[in-house]
Amino acid sequence: MSCLGERLTALVDGELGHEERDRALAHLALCERCRSEADALRSLKGRLRGLGGLPASDGADDLPTPDFMARLRGMGAPGGPAAGPDDPPPPARPARSRVPAGPVPVRPAGAAPRPAASRPRDNRPAGRAARPGGRGAGATAVLYRPSRRYLAVGAATLVLGLGAASYAAGGQREIPTVTPAFDRFAVEHALTSGDVPMTEPVDDRTSVPPAPGP
Amino acid sequence: MLACGLAAALALGLAPAAESPARRRDAGDPEAERLLRASADAARRVRFEGLQSVTAWTGTAATTRRVRVEHAPGDGTYFTPEPAASGGAAVQAGSRSRSGTYEPDTLPVWSGGVGFTAETLRLLVRNYTLVRRPDGAVCGRTARVVEARRADGSAAGRFWLDAETGLMMRRELLDTGGRRVSATGFTEMRVHDAAAPGPAAAPAARVRAAVPWPDRLDGRDLAALRERGWPVPGALPGRLALYDARRPATGEPGEAVHLSYSDGLTGVSVFVQRGGLDESRMSGWRRTGSRGRTVYRRDALEHWAVWSRDGYVFTVLTDAPGGTADAVAAALPGREGALRARLARGFRRLLSWVDPTG
Numbered sequence: 001m002s003c004l005g006e007r008l009t010a011l012v013d014g015e016l017g018h019e020e021r022d023r024a025l026a027h028l029a030l031c032e033r034c035r036s037e038a039d040a041l042r043s044l045k046g047r048l049r050g051l052g053g054l055p056a057s058d059g060a061d062d063l064p065t066p067d068f069m070a071r072l073r074g075m076g077a078p079g080g081p082a083a084g085p086d087d088p089p090p091p092a093r094p095a096r097s098r099v100p101a102g103p104v105p106v107r108p109a110g111a112a113p114r115p116a117a118s119r120p121r122d123n124r125p126a127g128r129a130a131r132p133g134g135r136g137a138g139a140t141a142v143l144y145r146p147s148r149r150y151l152a153v154g155a156a157t158l159v160l161g162l163g164a165a166s167y168a169a170g171g172q173r174e175i176p177t178v179t180p181a182f183d184r185f186a187v188e189h190a191l192t193s194g195d196v197p198m199t200e201p202v203d204d205r206t207s208v209p210p211a212p213g214p
Numbered sequence: 215m216l217a218c219g220l221a222a223a224l225a226l227g228l229a230p231a232a233e234s235p236a237r238r239r240d241a242g243d244p245e246a247e248r249l250l251r252a253s254a255d256a257a258r259r260v261r262f263e264g265l266q267s268v269t270a271w272t273g274t275a276a277t278t279r280r281v282r283v284e285h286a287p288g289d290g291t292y293f294t295p296e297p298a299a300s301g302g303a304a305v306q307a308g309s310r311s312r313s314g315t316y317e318p319d320t321l322p323v324w325s326g327g328v329g330f331t332a333e334t335l336r337l338l339v340r341n342y343t344l345v346r347r348p349d350g351a352v353c354g355r356t357a358r359v360v361e362a363r364r365a366d367g368s369a370a371g372r373f374w375l376d377a378e379t380g381l382m383m384r385r386e387l388l389d390t391g392g393r394r395v396s397a398t399g400f401t402e403m404r405v406h407d408a409a410a411p412g413p414a415a416a417p418a419a420r421v422r423a424a425v426p427w428p429d430r431l432d433g434r435d436l437a438a439l440r441e442r443g444w445p446v447p448g449a450l451p452g453r454l455a456l457y458d459a460r461r462p463a464t465g466e467p468g469e470a471v472h473l474s475y476s477d478g479l480t481g482v483s484v485f486v487q488r489g490g491l492d493e494s495r496m497s498g499w500r501r502t503g504s505r506g507r508t509v510y511r512r513d514a515l516e517h518w519a520v521w522s523r524d525g526y527v528f529t530v531l532t533d534a535p536g537g538t539a540d541a542v543a544a545a546l547p548g549r550e551g552a553l554r555a556r557l558a559r560g561f562r563r564l565l566s567w568v569d570p571t572g
Contacts, residue, residue: 166560193481
């Protein structure tokens with residue numbers, strides 16, 4: 001966790017005042033952890049920008065609907081197009097239009113930091129997901145991607161391991177040998193199929209006179 | 215062997231038909247169906263006695279068993295094996311034992327002894343077209359003749375029903391070439407007044423009551439068995455549908471399940487037991503192979519196939535030609551079922567290891 005807290009995101013977004021910005025930069029020069037986190041945030045911001053600038057393909061069918069794209073872009077900004085049910089609907093954007101990256105939401109300076117990996121991915125609209133002063137849903141979605149991979153790999157390993165263990169444990173142990181009760185089975189078969197319930201074995205084959213025809 | 219089995223099953227008309235059952239039923243004769251349904255009632259209502267024969271053909275050879283049958287309404291049916299005729303007669307009978315068998319009328323399954331029940335009638339109507347044929351004669355009595363036809367119009371089975379009483383007097387199964395593969399029916403028959411005294415049954419000490427296993431399994435029971443890894447298919451190749459499932463009463467040794475399948479004409483019983491087959495007791499049986507496993511076969515009036523796989527012993531018994539038993543042996547259990555059963559078994563073992571109360 002950064003020593004600067006929410007000021008780090010404000011720094012990346014260019015929202016700090018001149019004096020506070022200088023102090024933050026001076027801290028970054030000394031603190032490698034905050035510096036790397038600032039780099040990560042800048043990288044994330046760049047990727048969000050790139051998302052808005054993706055060129056449309058030749059086929060219009062390859063793109064999601066404009067409404068979906070607008071909601072996706074808005075996830076990175078509080079109060080975006082999908083901010084809430086009471087907000088006005090977002091204006092339709094042309095498929096090729098570039099979307100300026102929205103400001104990454106910031107946490108209040110006094111807010112307690114939250115471990116990013118301890119929460120599930122938040123798919124709610126930004127207006128619902130982002131509490132006042134909370135981190136934007138778009139940012140969390142990207143940050144949690146590695147955790148989801150680990151989860152999937154773990155689940156697959158668990159299933160495969162359990163399956164292999166079950167297969168190995170399911171091998172036949174010493175099983176008793178049985179001899180079918182043929183006489184009893186013959187009676188059972190006759191009773192349920194409507195035949196004569198006799199059990200005498202018949203071994204020989206002989207010729208018989210023809211049976212009457214219709 | 216597998217190819218022969220499947221070919222024989224197809225020859226019996228066990229392969230799925232292209233025409234829908236509903237369409238085939240529409241083309242049938244309602245009177246034919248009514249006659250068959252009435253025979254179930256007649257088998258309980260009519261007092262009769264006679265000599266019944268069961269014959270199975272394999273090529274030009276045939277095997278026959280004769281049984282004396284006496285039925286008393288409200289009581290039951292007595293079956294007594296008929297000894298072989300003397301002087302090198304053409305019939306081989308079940309003469310090793312003269313002890314009779316008694317089948318009470320109160321049984322939940324109706325028989326009549328000619329290989330036909332209310333359940334198989336339901337499947338027959340679903341899978342075949344029933345039509346009337348010109349009347350015939352059996353034992354000197356006029357008989358209505360009903361024919362069950364496949365989707366291609368060929369005859370798969372014929373039934374002779376007594377014109378006076380409605381009793382089923384004879385049943386034949388035919389292959390696609392029109393050749394008989396089995397026949398069950400009366401060669402002698404007398405019908406008595408229902409109020410007349412009952413048949414002179416054999417002494418009680420020599421008559422064994424034949425009753426099926428009492429624990430009939432419903433859909434929930436079958437689902438529980440499948441959950442435990444038991445191979446209990448709802449259908450088998452050739453439109454053979456599961457119509458009855460039972461197991462012995464609690465306390466009987468061994469754990470077994472009897473699964474009854476039919477397409478309306480052919481009955482197939484599959485007995486599943488947990489364990490491995492004691493092959494040392496299978497002397498006298500013919501060893502065959504199917505899907506990499508040893509299948510013990512025996513063909514007489516009925517066709518048997520016995521094998522073990524994945525911790526279960528399967529015993530197939532059918533009155534259809536041997537090809538049907540081979541086809542069933544090839545289908546049980548499926549590879550997917552075996553894998554699923556092993557995984558389920560292993561998972562239960564793992565759970566039992568980690569469960570301190572298990």
